[in-house]
Amino acid sequence: MSQFHVKRKDVNNVSIVYLKGYLDAHTAPEFEKTLQELVDENRVKIVVNLSELSYISSAGLGVFMGFIEDIRNKKGDIKIAEPSEKVFRVFDLLGFTVLYEIFHKEEEAVSKYSKS
Amino acid sequence: MDNKTKSYRLKIPSRTDNLELIRNFVSGLAKKVGFDKDDINKIELAVDEACTNVIEHAYRNDEGKDIDIVIKIDYDKFTIIVADQGRSIDVDKIKMPDMKKYLAELRVGGLGIYLMKTLMDEVDYRTIPGKRNEVRMVKYFLKKDEKLKKNK
Numbered sequence: 001m002s003q004f005h006v007k008r009k010d011v012n013n014v015s016i017v018y019l020k021g022y023l024d025a026h027t028a029p030e031f032e033k034t035l036q037e038l039v040d041e042n043r044v045k046i047v048v049n050l051s052e053l054s055y056i057s058s059a060g061l062g063v064f065m066g067f068i069e070d071i072r073n074k075k076g077d078i079k080i081a082e083p084s085e086k087v088f089r090v091f092d093l094l095g096f097t098v099l100y101e102i103f104h105k106e107e108e109a110v111s112k113y114s115k116s
Numbered sequence: 117m118d119n120k121t122k123s124y125r126l127k128i129p130s131r132t133d134n135l136e137l138i139r140n141f142v143s144g145l146a147k148k149v150g151f152d153k154d155d156i157n158k159i160e161l162a163v164d165e166a167c168t169n170v171i172e173h174a175y176r177n178d179e180g181k182d183i184d185i186v187i188k189i190d191y192d193k194f195t196i197i198v199a200d201q202g203r204s205i206d207v208d209k210i211k212m213p214d215m216k217k218y219l220a221e222l223r224v225g226g227l228g229i230y231l232m233k234t235l236m237d238e239v240d241y242r243t244i245p246g247k248r249n250e251v252r253m254v255k256y257f258l259k260k261d262e263k264l265k266k267n268k
Contacts, residue, residue: 003136024132024136024168025132025168025172055139057135058165058227062227
């Protein structure tokens, strides 16, 4: 019943993950699986595009938290792009805006990797 | 407006795939009573967090159990009671996490209670160990500062 999709696109050494629909305790494992695959393949320069994500709960935010340490230890990062106002507010409420770089446009997040 | 409390109830199996239905039930009623989009989003998220805690902690993912959600609409407030008959939480152990410390340590999970308390005007727990736990969350129709202004 739950509408949630994860799509992945690799561009050179950056992987872009597109989340669509509702990210809650039910759908979080699917997103977790995608991030785990990326870590296993050592593709740790990640941009998560949230433009089509309509909802996030703490279970969804927990997925970001669960991987960030490992990914940064591997010299990678998770950057966030194009969240809606509603989704951004949840990140902001929990102070996640300090922990993650958030970009208005996906290209800005991707190009940040080539600059660093 | 009349002073009679209106009650609505949803008793639903404790499964994460029901979260969407729970959110729709609650946000539908919040919309009906005239909350703005921002408040509807807050109420929806707070209830999701309460139910996720029940599913994962009180019932430990036992899908045979039920979550009992009651919404009461009074003239001045919207109350949501989420009840379960699972494992009790130690109310003394519930405190607001220190967010700075939390973020510094990059800890996982446990954000639900913090969110509920931040999103709603009142949150309290009642528990009869081994029998029933309930979390009661309130959102007032008038924001607190508006109320103060009105009383002046």
